[in-house]
Amino acid sequence: MPAYLETEQELSRLARRAAGMRGGPRLLILPGIMGSSIGRSRKNGGIDVTWFDPVEIAQGELVKLALPDGNRYRAVSVIKFAYERLRLVLRIAGFDAVFHPYDWRRAIDWSGRELADRLLREKR
Structure with a gap:
């Protein structure tokens, strides 16, 4: 069986186990550099992801993300194939694990x- 099918089956199994888990201490998962998806809202709803979309990359669309013209784009999620397993395992372990995507194109202080x-909003 190809490895990607094993991974998909494992994620499905973990998702079923995590589905019933509620509460627990809040835990923010911060992805590594370039681990957040960058995109923008569509006029008709939904998100148009540019990073990490292999089709957009192959078509040379990454230039749309260059700042400052790329200000219409923002962090919209994390690259799920890299971080979803971690989130599910943490939920099963009793944490309220959620992603905190960030715009890796921006300065670190931003x-x-x-x-x-x-963190201040979550504390309230």
Whole structure:
């Protein structure tokens, strides 16, 4: 069996186990550099992801993300194939694990302020 099918089966199994888990201490998962998906909202709803979308990358669309013109784009999620297993395992272990994507194109102090703001909101 191909490895990607084994991984998908494992994620499905973990998702079923995690589905019934509620509560627990809040835990934010911060992805590594370039581990957040970057995209923008569509006019008709939904998200148009540019990073990490292999089709957009192959078509040379990454130039849309360059700052400052790329300000329409923001961190929209994390790259799930890299972080979803971690989130599910932490939920099964009793944590309220959620992702904190950040815009890795921005300066670290900008991302730090964004994280600090979220921590303050979560504390309330």
